[in-house]
Amino acid sequence: MDPTTLTYPDLLAAAARIAGHAHVTPVLRSASLDAIAGATLSFKAEHLQRAGAFKFRGACNAVWSLSDAQAARGVVTHSSGNHGGALALAARTRGIPCHVVVPEGAVQAKLAAIEAYGAILHRCAPGIAARETECTRVQTETGAELVHPYTDARVIAGQGTAALELFNAGGPFDALVVPVGGGGLASGTALALAAVSPRTRLFLAEPAGAAETAASLRSSERVVDFVPDTICDGLRGTLGAPNFSLLRAAQAEVLVVDDAATTAAMRLLWQRTKQLVEPSSAITLAAVLANRERFAGQQVGLILSGGNVDLDALPWSVATA
Amino acid sequence: MDPTTLTYPDLLAAAARIAGHAHVTPVLRSASLDAIAGATLSFKAEHLQRAGAFKFRGACNAVWSLSDAQAARGVVTHSSGNHGGALALAARTRGIPCHVVVPEGAVQAKLAAIEAYGAILHRCAPGIAARETECTRVQTETGAELVHPYTDARVIAGQGTAALELFNAGGPFDALVVPVGGGGLASGTALALAAVSPRTRLFLAEPAGAAETAASLRSSERVVDFVPDTICDGLRGTLGAPNFSLLRAAQAEVLVVDDAATTAAMRLLWQRTKQLVEPSSAITLAAVLANRERFAGQQVGLILSGGNVDLDALPWSVATA
Numbered sequence: 001m002d003p004t005t006l007t008y009p010d011l012l013a014a015a016a017r018i019a020g021h022a023h024v025t026p027v028l029r030s031a032s033l034d035a036i037a038g039a040t041l042s043f044k045a046e047h048l049q050r051a052g053a054f055k056f057r058g059a060c061n062a063v064w065s066l067s068d069a070q071a072a073r074g075v076v077t078h079s080s081g082n083h084g085g086a087l088a089l090a091a092r093t094r095g096i097p098c099h100v101v102v103p104e105g106a107v108q109a110k111l112a113a114i115e116a117y118g119a120i121l122h123r124c125a126p127g128i129a130a131r132e133t134e135c136t137r138v139q140t141e142t143g144a145e146l147v148h149p150y151t152d153a154r155v156i157a158g159q160g161t162a163a164l165e166l167f168n169a170g171g172p173f174d175a176l177v178v179p180v181g182g183g184g185l186a187s188g189t190a191l192a193l194a195a196v197s198p199r200t201r202l203f204l205a206e207p208a209g210a211a212e213t214a215a216s217l218r219s220s221e222r223v224v225d226f227v228p229d230t231i232c233d234g235l236r237g238t239l240g241a242p243n244f245s246l247l248r249a250a251q252a253e254v255l256v257v258d259d260a261a262t263t264a265a266m267r268l269l270w271q272r273t274k275q276l277v278e279p280s281s282a283i284t285l286a287a288v289l290a291n292r293e294r295f296a297g298q299q300v301g302l303i304l305s306g307g308n309v310d311l312d313a314l315p316w317s318v319a320t321a
Numbered sequence: 322m323d324p325t326t327l328t329y330p331d332l333l334a335a336a337a338r339i340a341g342h343a344h345v346t347p348v349l350r351s352a353s354l355d356a357i358a359g360a361t362l363s364f365k366a367e368h369l370q371r372a373g374a375f376k377f378r379g380a381c382n383a384v385w386s387l388s389d390a391q392a393a394r395g396v397v398t399h400s401s402g403n404h405g406g407a408l409a410l411a412a413r414t415r416g417i418p419c420h421v422v423v424p425e426g427a428v429q430a431k432l433a434a435i436e437a438y439g440a441i442l443h444r445c446a447p448g449i450a451a452r453e454t455e456c457t458r459v460q461t462e463t464g465a466e467l468v469h470p471y472t473d474a475r476v477i478a479g480q481g482t483a484a485l486e487l488f489n490a491g492g493p494f495d496a497l498v499v500p501v502g503g504g505g506l507a508s509g510t511a512l513a514l515a516a517v518s519p520r521t522r523l524f525l526a527e528p529a530g531a532a533e534t535a536a537s538l539r540s541s542e543r544v545v546d547f548v549p550d551t552i553c554d555g556l557r558g559t560l561g562a563p564n565f566s567l568l569r570a571a572q573a574e575v576l577v578v579d580d581a582a583t584t585a586a587m588r589l590l591w592q593r594t595k596q597l598v599e600p601s602s603a604i605t606l607a608a609v610l611a612n613r614e615r616f617a618g619q620q621v622g623l624i625l626s627g628g629n630v631d632l633d634a635l636p637w638s639v640a641t642a
Contacts, residue, residue: 047595048595052595267632270597270630270632271632274368274369274373274596274597274598274628275595275596275597276591276595276596276597277595307595309591311588311591311592314635
């Protein structure tokens with residue numbers, strides 16, 4: 001299916017399909033963060049989603065969209081990050097095989113997590129070309145269905161369910177702020193917003209070190225040639241082609257945020273909400289705080305995309321002193 | 322009031338008094354932690370309480386127990402930790418003055434937090450004698466009511482409301498595990514348990530580096546002469562006399578936990594629940610994991626006492642890599 005033809009009924013079908021598998025995550029409020037922002041903030045807590053990120057929604061919708069015959073042959077993707085784990089767990093909810101192609105040199109802890117969810121790992125050389133070659137090989141050999149992390153229509157529809165729940169629990173909103181990397185969550189949110197609240201403005205929080213979405217929307221041509229440099233490890237991917245089309249149509253506005261602001265916002269979130277969110281989540285709050293005048297006095301929804309902080313990077317003896 | 326004469330109606334009165342001021346915190350579950358523990362764990366999330374710890378319950382009950390004439394003269398305590406902040410915030414809910422005596426050398430960030438809640442700080446020399454002298458001076462000068470962090474009957478009754486809520490939302494339980502320091506939460510929990518579920522066993526998780534409660538209950542005499550050495554900064558206080566009597570009467574059992582086990586449990590909680598709890602909270606899970614056979618297959622309630630992790634001790638550039 002062409003993602004640019006997705007409509008509200010596709011999102012509702014996704015919501016029905018993932019119900020009972022995905023969590024309806026809570027919407028969190030913080031009086032002290034409201035005071036700091038000068039706005040009323042509602043945080044959609046996707047770090048409390050299964051596998052620790054919104055990614056489970058799209059993966060789950062893709063897995064449960066398959067016919068029984070397709071499903072029996074399994075699914076495949078290439079991702080050493082949250083999507084790989086999410087697809088593995090989604091496949092497990094249906095009891096089908098999941099193949100994940102991972103490049104040599106990927107973080108061992110992440111691979112262990114993907115394997116723990118029951119996926120079969122396939123190693124390949126680093127680089128997107130090697131990954132795609134290996135993915136095609138696995139597809140040919142097994143007949144598994146490819147589930148791309150963010151350009152797949154089923155994935156985009158699934159990601160859009162987070163915003164549907166947010167509006168349902170906490171709306172109405174003047175503005176919604178979501179992180180943008182490959183654009184799965186961002187374009188799914190754009191579709192949700194068009195359906196349930198067209199007057200709500202959509203803002204995309206993007207790291208300065210991977211700001212190709214800002215450049216793409218500015219030049220009306222998708223920028224693909226860049227080298228990401230940001231602590232937001234979930235936002236290093238390149239904006240997908242259908243995601244670009246959907247975000248352009250939605251007139252989404254990008255707010256570019258530097259890593260220092262994201263780190264400060266993450267610290268604030270940890271301190272004030274006691275929620276362990278990852279940098280790719282905190283960038284939404286950073287975007288609001290860096291553009292205070294744009295949100296003053298407004299009702300603002302923010303999607304906290306995930307909580308997969310690399311705990312191995314924390315010095316435990318120091319952290320507990 | 323003598324805390325050893327506290328009864329169920331006192332706890333119910335405390336619950337009514339703090340309603341509308343304190344949060345009814347959620348009870349959290351984690352399938353993966355259940356699998357690790359081999360038991361069904363229900364976590365009372367007091368790190369999501371106002372001011373970040375259960376301490377607000379007792380402080381709030383004390384403040385709202387005062388007559389209008391008493392209240393007008395304010396409250397005073399000596400604590401540079403969670404109780405100081407909790408009492409300051411509780412006093413603010415009633416719009417009355419709060420004096421906090423703090424020793425020279427206390428952590429600046431904690432003092433700033435207490436001041437941010439509107440308390441008046443009074444500096445004194447380090448050591449319990451200097452603190453008590455300064456406290457008495459402030460009392461004499463202002464007529465403020467002393468609210469001790471854990472021996473005050475109003476405080477103990479307030480702390481007991483956390484267990485009442487836990488039983489209400491998640492019971493019945495075979496066992497309850499709470500941290501023990503001065504014993505305010507522990508003895509309040511003992512009173513709650515005696516009233517609503519006498520068959521539930523009460524376990525106290527205590528750091529090996531401050532295990533005077535274990536020694537006291539073993540020898541039937543309160544041990545006060547020890548030098549605490551533990552990362553559990555909330556559990557360094559000396560077990561209070563009325564707390565000792567209440568815990569002895571309740572036949573509470575102490576589980577002594579070393580800091581390495583607490584740190585590992587804290588890491589597990591951060592990773593699996595995305596909740597930023599402090600070491601004094603994580604010690605309850607550590608106690609269960611270190612005594613697996615005692616809890617196998619049981620319904621276990623654990624109180625996560627607070628989330629005031631010293632974020633300044635985290636190296637932010639590393640943590641976000």
